[in-house]
Amino acid sequence: MATVEDKTIPPTAIEEKSSSSAFSPTDDANSLDAGVNVSGHKQELQRNFGLLSLIGLGITSGTVWITLGGAINVAIYNGGPPGVIYEFIAAWVFCCFVAASIAELASAIPSAGGGMSSLGARAPATPESEGDAENEGTVYHWATVTAGRYGRSCGWFAGWWNCLAWLLGFASTLQFLGVQTVSMYAVMHDGFVTQQWHVFVTYVIYCWIVVLIGLYMNRSLPSIQMIGGFTVIAGVFISIIVCAVMPHVNDRAYASNFSVWGDWQNQTGYSSSGLAFLLGMLNGAFSVGTPDLTSHLAEEVPHPSFNIPKAILAQYIIGPITGFFYLLAILYGISDFDAVLESRYPFPLAEIYRQVAGTKAGSVGLLFLAFLPTFIASIGCLITSSRVVWTLARDRAMPFSRFFSHIDTSQHNPFRAIVLCGVFATVLGCIYVGSTTAFSAFVGSFVILSTLSYVTAILPHLLSKRRNVVPGWFWMEGVTGFIVNGISCAFILVFVVIFCFPFSLPVDAASMNYASLITGGLSLFVLAFWFVRQGTYVGPKQVVLDAHVLAKDAI
Numbered sequence: 001m002a003t004v005e006d007k008t009i010p011p012t013a014i015e016e017k018s019s020s021s022a023f024s025p026t027d028d029a030n031s032l033d034a035g036v037n038v039s040g041h042k043q044e045l046q047r048n049f050g051l052l053s054l055i056g057l058g059i060t061s062g063t064v065w066i067t068l069g070g071a072i073n074v075a076i077y078n079g080g081p082p083g084v085i086y087e088f089i090a091a092w093v094f095c096c097f098v099a100a101s102i103a104e105l106a107s108a109i110p111s112a113g114g115g116m117s118s119l120g121a122r123a124p125a126t127p128e129s130e131g132d133a134e135n136e137g138t139v140y141h142w143a144t145v146t147a148g149r150y151g152r153s154c155g156w157f158a159g160w161w162n163c164l165a166w167l168l169g170f171a172s173t174l175q176f177l178g179v180q181t182v183s184m185y186a187v188m189h190d191g192f193v194t195q196q197w198h199v200f201v202t203y204v205i206y207c208w209i210v211v212l213i214g215l216y217m218n219r220s221l222p223s224i225q226m227i228g229g230f231t232v233i234a235g236v237f238i239s240i241i242v243c244a245v246m247p248h249v250n251d252r253a254y255a256s257n258f259s260v261w262g263d264w265q266n267q268t269g270y271s272s273s274g275l276a277f278l279l280g281m282l283n284g285a286f287s288v289g290t291p292d293l294t295s296h297l298a299e300e301v302p303h304p305s306f307n308i309p310k311a312i313l314a315q316y317i318i319g320p321i322t323g324f325f326y327l328l329a330i331l332y333g334i335s336d337f338d339a340v341l342e343s344r345y346p347f348p349l350a351e352i353y354r355q356v357a358g359t360k361a362g363s364v365g366l367l368f369l370a371f372l373p374t375f376i377a378s379i380g381c382l383i384t385s386s387r388v389v390w391t392l393a394r395d396r397a398m399p400f401s402r403f404f405s406h407i408d409t410s411q412h413n414p415f416r417a418i419v420l421c422g423v424f425a426t427v428l429g430c431i432y433v434g435s436t437t438a439f440s441a442f443v444g445s446f447v448i449l450s451t452l453s454y455v456t457a458i459l460p461h462l463l464s465k466r467r468n469v470v471p472g473w474f475w476m477e478g479v480t481g482f483i484v485n486g487i488s489c490a491f492i493l494v495f496v497v498i499f500c501f502p503f504s505l506p507v508d509a510a511s512m513n514y515a516s517l518i519t520g521g522l523s524l525f526v527l528a529f530w531f532v533r534q535g536t537y538v539g540p541k542q543v544v545l546d547a548h549v550l551a552k553d554a555i
Contacts, residue, residue: 056222058315070179074283077267079265082261089284092284098492106309108470109141140392143460146458151460156534161449161453161522161523162450163385163392165449167428170378171429180347187354194344199346214413215419238369243329244329252335254332286446287323288323293384296384309472353366385421386414387414397538444513452519454488458485
């Protein structure tokens with residue numbers, strides 16, 4: 001019996017339009033039982049997610065307001081409170097261009113009937129015609145298609161950069177959980193002195209709790225993410241109200257309008273305030289979140305061409321807007337910035353809430369409002385990172401690909417890929433015990449690695465004059481698409497360099513920015529592994545399928 005793989009066409013063959021370039025139902029009647037999706041793979045994952053749960057995943061895993069608060073002790077050096085605000089807004093605006101470019105590719109790949117490129121032109125997708133057809137829906141696949149004849153190598157690097165970014169992002173979220181928990185305990189115990197191993201122990205405990213949830217609660221994940229979305233929105237509104245009201249209740253003065261909006265303080269050591277501003281945008285970009293987050297569930301949501309762009313839009317409206325108002329609330333509520341910068345708590349919001357609430361119980365209560373969505377966000381990060389690992393393994397881009405590409409038939413998830421993510425995060429957590437600087441160097445590379453993966457897909461899309469992709473439900477017509485893609489690429493290429501600059505001057509071993517070293521080292525590994533695997537690397541496949549040969553649950 002012929003397999004689906006025997007009938008697929010590599011996406012690098014963009015210009016081949018012969019009748020043999022599409023998988024046809026007449027090729028093999030037995031393929032009707034294969035249950036394939038438009039990437040040419042058997043449909044193995046269940047579509048448990050809907051639009052609301054997908055949006056919940058996006059805004060929960062983004063946790064913009066919590067990330068802003070958790071990094072304020074670093075961001076404050078790049079211009080003081082005005083720098084934090086304006087740098088966040090600037091990063092948000094530019095990230096919206098990147099998000100629009102990603103949403104366009106996520107909508108076009110997958111698209112109606114599987115017409116993902118010039119391989120058999122199809123009309124743009126609509127929600128009605130989408131037919132639930134989907135593929136990996138990842139940056140990895142997009143780069144393979146947009147880059148044409150160079151798609152195989154571009155897809156390899158895009159996939160690995162994106163995979164490494166998400167593995168580091170998962171570790172970063174776990175570290176947030178660790179410092180939040182230790183800080184809550186420290187707030188209630190005045191004599192408690194936090195140690196790095198305290199954070200590590202909680203980090204590992206949460207890691208494997210999250211892994212167990214990912215392994216054995218697959219059907220409940222959509223509901224969990226919907227709850228997460230509620231906790232993010234409810235938590236930020238409650239926090240804003242408390243931070244706005246409690247200083248008045250406690251008869252404490254608010255910060256002045258000038259100190260929040262106009263008192264620019266460049267404490268980076270750089271003579272140029274403009275450079276300090278650009279460096280500060282890294283904190284804003286890290287807080288805004290990654291636009292490809294929801295796209296990795298393309299095989300677990302109906303109508304992905306329609307629903308994923310809507311989820312990205314919701315993520316980039318709800319998260320940053322609530323984050324902006326939360327930022328104003330805490331900046332007006334802080335009465336002693338020096339105490340925040342010199343706090344004994346590993347999580348800076350602990351000191352901010354202590355000042356705002358005025359009581360230990362109130363501080364812990366507010367911290368718990370940040371903890372709960374962060375915990376659910378860690379589940380979302382695990383879901384995403386495990387799906388990226390599984391996707392690469394499915395196309396033989398990972399070591400032990402056959403083992404990690406396995407889908408557990410009882411749990412209906414990439415069981416082994418999930419465990420691998422847990423092991424990776426645990427090993428990375430061990431670095432935290434030895435050196436927080438080294439750990440920060442790894443997780444700090446998240447933004448650079450993820451944006452590099454985006455530009456590997458968007459830049460070829462732009463250079464090919466946007467011809468290699470058939471429009472999906474969301475498509476930027478005419479010159480608009482070129483402008484948005486062009487701004488996205490320019491922003492990424494410029495800021496990848498800027499984000500490698502030291503955070504402040506003078507530089508020593510502890511304050512050095514090692515992002516360039518980590519990114520370069522990981523990229524060399526990816527390059528070396530490319531030479532090892534290029535002979536057997538399959539890459540994403542592409543098929544033009546008629547509706548009646550799609551997986552039964554894809555109609």
